[in-house]
Amino acid sequence: MPNIIVKGLKKAYGNKQVLKGLDFTAEQGEVIAVIGKNGAGKSTFLETLMMIRDFDEGTVNLFGKDVGSLGAKGVRELKKDLSIVLQPTNFYKNLRVKELLELFRSYYGKSADVKATIRDFELQEHLKTPFDKLSGGWKQRVALAIAFMSSPKLVILDEPTTGLDPYMRDVLWKNIIRHNKEHNGTILLSTHYMDEVERYCDKVMLIHEGQSNVFDTPANLLAKTGHTSINDFYLDRIGEKEAVR
Numbered sequence: 001m002p003n004i005i006v007k008g009l010k011k012a013y014g015n016k017q018v019l020k021g022l023d024f025t026a027e028q029g030e031v032i033a034v035i036g037k038n039g040a041g042k043s044t045f046l047e048t049l050m051m052i053r054d055f056d057e058g059t060v061n062l063f064g065k066d067v068g069s070l071g072a073k074g075v076r077e078l079k080k081d082l083s084i085v086l087q088p089t090n091f092y093k094n095l096r097v098k099e100l101l102e103l104f105r106s107y108y109g110k111s112a113d114v115k116a117t118i119r120d121f122e123l124q125e126h127l128k129t130p131f132d133k134l135s136g137g138w139k140q141r142v143a144l145a146i147a148f149m150s151s152p153k154l155v156i157l158d159e160p161t162t163g164l165d166p167y168m169r170d171v172l173w174k175n176i177i178r179h180n181k182e183h184n185g186t187i188l189l190s191t192h193y194m195d196e197v198e199r200y201c202d203k204v205m206l207i208h209e210g211q212s213n214v215f216d217t218p219a220n221l222l223a224k225t226g227h228t229s230i231n232d233f234y235l236d237r238i239g240e241k242e243a244v245r
């Protein structure tokens with residue numbers, strides 16, 4: 001049974017139809033990139049899966065449960081298997097990193113292991129640093145560490161590496177991949193970095209003009225479409241449709 005099954009998902013803001021019937025499936029163990037232009041609807045889609053955004057039509061099934069027919073209690077239960085990382089710039093800014101980890105451990109319960117998280121994400125050097133004194137890359141690293149600390153079945157990351165230098169992006173990606181291998185969860189993230197999609201992801205979802213196109217692997221996508229890079233594929237897809245408008 002896939003962890004996520006989405007069928008015919010539609011969402012409008014006022015009279016602006018953003019999602020026009022998306023279909024999507026995610027299996028356990030997969031790392032999936034969601035790509036698309038600014039304003040294509042990536043965050044809207046991810047927020048729907050996070051159960052923090054209502055949708056108009058279609059079905060969203062998470063871990064075998066139909067989100068649309070769950071009550072508040074059911075949603076609360078389902079959220080226990082899910083971790084999300086939004087842009088962490090205003091994240092409990094006066095707390096030190098160690099205090100933040102302890103705080104989240106108290107929410108997550110006994111199974112969350114602060115020591116293992118510090119070790120896995122190599123956080124030792126900044127344990128005493130207040131969150132708002134960290135660099136952007138370190139903020140993302142701490143946010144990821146917190147998201148993974150509860151060993152979630154599904155992790156949803158909205159642009160986790162935006163604005164980071166290539167070294168820090170690589171460090172974060174290695175953490176994401178290693179953790180997911182160990183826990184066999186599903187990771188879904190939006191990104192504008194096509195090199196990351198090619199290098200680290202198992203599957204690609206392109207959202208364009210309210211519709212989705214899902215490719216099973218970046219390598220198969222390139223073989224099928226004949227492009228030499230995901231960047232070329234992306235520019236071609238986005239450009240082609242714009243040219244016929």
Ligand SMILES: Nc1ncnc2c1ncn2[C@@H]1O[C@H](COP(=O)(O)OP(=O)(O)OP(=O)(O)O)[C@@H](O)[C@H]1O
Nearest residue numbers: 013014018036037038039040041042043044045190
């Ligand atoms: N709460 C809202 N009310 C009205 N319009 C919204 C709302 N949230 C998003 N939108 C609009 O819906 C469209 C899709 O937005 P969304 O943030 O999902 O796109 P995105 O693909 O994540 O964009 P980006 O790459 O720029 O982050 C945009 O045109 C945006 O302006």
